[in-house]
Amino acid sequence: MRLKVRTLAGMLATLLLLGWFGYKELPSFLYHQGYNQALLQWFPNDEYARPAINRLAMDITSEMGTGDSEYIFVKSSGGASSSGSGSTKLDREERADIIHKLEKLLAQYGHTEQMSSVAYNLALMHFWMGNWDRAESLLLAIERMGGHGWISQEEQGAYLAILESRHKQKGLPSLEGIVRIGDQPVPNAFVMIQRANDSTYYSPPLTHYPATITDENGRYRFYGIDPGEYNVAIGVRTEQINGYYMTETESKTADIDGEATALHDVQFVPQVMAVSPGRNELIQGDELRLQWKSYDGAAYYKLNITYMHRDRSGKYTGATTTALSDQKYSSQEAVFSIREINGVYTMSGKSYGQNGEVTLNTAGLLGMLYPGGEFAWSVDAYDEHDRKLSSSAGYFLHQDAITPIFRVADIGLSEGDRLVIAAQYEEAIEAYKREGDNDHALRVLARLADQGIGKEDGDPAKALAYMERIREPWESDKEFIHTLRDRIQRQKRV
Template sequence: MRLKVRTLAGILAALLLLGWFGYRELPSFLYHQGYYQALLQWFPGHDYARPAINRLAMDITHETGMGESGYIFIQSSGGASSGGSGNTKLDREERAAIINKLEELLAQYGHTEQMSSVAYNLALMHFWMGNWDRSESLLQEVERLGGEGWISREEQAAYLAILESRHKQEGVPSLEGVVRIGDKPVPNAFVMVQRADDSTYYSPPLTHYPATITDENGRYRFYDIDPGEYDVAVGMPMEKISGYYMTESESKTALIDGKSAAVQNMQFVPQVIAVSPGRNELIQGDELTLQWKPYEGAAYYKLNLSYMYRDRDGKYRGATTIGLTDERYTGDQAAFSIRELNRNYNMNGKSYSQSEGVVLNTAGLLGMLFPGGEFAWSVDAYDEHDRKLSSSAGYFLLEDAVTPIFRTAEEGLSEGDRLVIAARYEEAVEAYKREGDNDHALRVLARLADQGIGQGDGDPAEALAYMERIQEPGGSDAEFIESLRERIQRKKQV
């Protein structure tokens, strides 16, 4: 069968058009099918090249983070925060292996604008590993290459300023000091300053405030800081300060006058040792006895209690901490009645999330040491001048708790109590109502009504009606009733 020339030409044109279209769409196909190396080899200048490089880098790093999540930042004023989210389970050797793979990727495709985001992430991994020189050179190279839209220039400048602060500077420092753990200076620790009147706090905080790095003698220096009062914070890997606590300085803040160097030393000392109850100990009966080891130089001690709570998957979600009492203890132990402590409802709190809905603080509903709960306790040591020397609390709770977490026996839990613990508040309300004029049930109903079991505010009038039915009110009941009446009165006046 013969084909006409015109028909043959049409077929060839169609094939060429189809081939051209296929070639044009080939980069997209390679990218979406995960053939990143082939894409970069055949189409190095295509728009898909940069995301392909980033995908290769992501395949290497997975969800490791840069390493900031392994750091903790502790303020001279007493606050503390972690460095951020991420996988903290990788050790230094594992992170070093990931860094080496990223270095190979960078060497393979060169320092180009398309590689700027890979080079930037590699620089941050070196930064958090303490490889300062390599991190600094990479950040300077990224600055030269450009790559706007793929990295934060403000963040890059902040990291670079921290690294450049290691180099010797001329003039009188605005602020200086030494960081020590025990008697040893701490090199390569981050130090940052934040105005004492600044109520905003970023987490991770490092790139949002002036920061520097301690030298081999643990000394830090800041230059050209505006006069004012500042909190000083130290950041270092969490494992470095395990078992230590930042003791209070004579001044919690540094006062910079712009004339001479202010001095603020940061000293970590051994924690107070909590003896009993120990971790995972079950407390049965009515008596709770707390015992600790005497701390050198302590004139008295204060005690704290933390209610630990989990999410619906059973993972620790957080803790609420309050002073157990206002009393100052001069010995090494203290005993309490759990029944009396459960008449204290100072741990109120309410949160909401789309995944979990409304969650109320269980200790604020059932009592400070309610049956079946998980609690941590800590002891703080003070000198005769009321300066806090140390604490058993440290800076770790949740799964890494140094503070001992104990449990109370479930004996005495009612149906309503179990429903509250399970955050099934509507069912709990109905269960408590079936108990009639039971003082405990009425107290919980009042607090559920006051806080509200939905996203909105509660009803203090409904809460007061429950409280007025209590047959044997205690001191905290009277305070709560008075508070409800005052709020109801203010609401009427609005």
């Protein structure tokens, strides 16, 4: 069969076009089929190269994140926050192995713009592992290459500033001090400062505020800080302060005047030892007996109770701590009536889920120590000048918490109470109404009406109507009635 030249040329052109199209689409095919190594070998500069590299890196780091979640920041003004949102439980050897794999990936494909995202994540992993020099060199290399619109230059600059603060600077420091845990200075700890009148707080906090790293003697220095009053926060690995508490200094804040160097040392001391009830202990009956060990230098003690928050699926979501009593205790024991504690209405609260569902503070409805609930307690030790020396409270309330978590037996729970615990508030209201003029049912109905079971605000008038039906009001009931009447009068004047 004979073909004309024109026909043959057309066929060849078609084949070339199909071949070119296939070649052009090959990187996309390789990427979407998961052949990332082949893609990077044959098409290192294609638009799919960077996502392919990132996918390889993600395969390596999926169990680790950036490694920041093992740090905790403790503030001189009280409280603490984690440095990340991860729940990674890898040990340092496992983290080091992941870093080694990323280093091999970086060496294999070179420190190019395509590899910048890998280099940046690797730098952060080195940062949180305390490999300061390597983290700094990687961040500087990324900065020299430029074109990093995919990361926050502000965040990168903050990490670099922290790393560069390790090097000795000229001039007089604005603020300096030593961080100690027990009697030992703490090298390589993060120190962060925030203006005392700044009510905002970012978490993780490190890149949002001036920060530095302690030297081998536990000393930190800040330069060029504007005059003012500052809170100081210390960032350490959680295991470093296991069993320790940041003691209060004479001044909770650091005062920088812009002339002389302000001094602010930070000391973590052993926690107060809580004795009973112990972890996972079940409290039966009306008596709650708290016992603790004497603390050196303490003139008196104060007690706190913590209510554990869980969402509708039972997942731990946080905690609320409040004083158990205003009393100052000079001994190492205190006894309470659970019934009397549950009569005090002080823990209201409302949260909203992703789908708009409302969850109320169960302790604010059924009582601070409601039957079936789980709670933590802590004791604070103070000296004769009202300075808090230490506390039994740890800085984290999770599986590794030191704070004793106990449970109150679910004896005496009504149908309405169980529905409240299950966050079925409409059904709970109907159940309580069926109980008639039961004082407990009326109290909970009043609290539900006061808070509101939906997104809208509560109805104090409706709450008052329930409270006024209580036949044997407690002192706390009378105070609540007075509060409701005041709120109703204020609403009328608006």
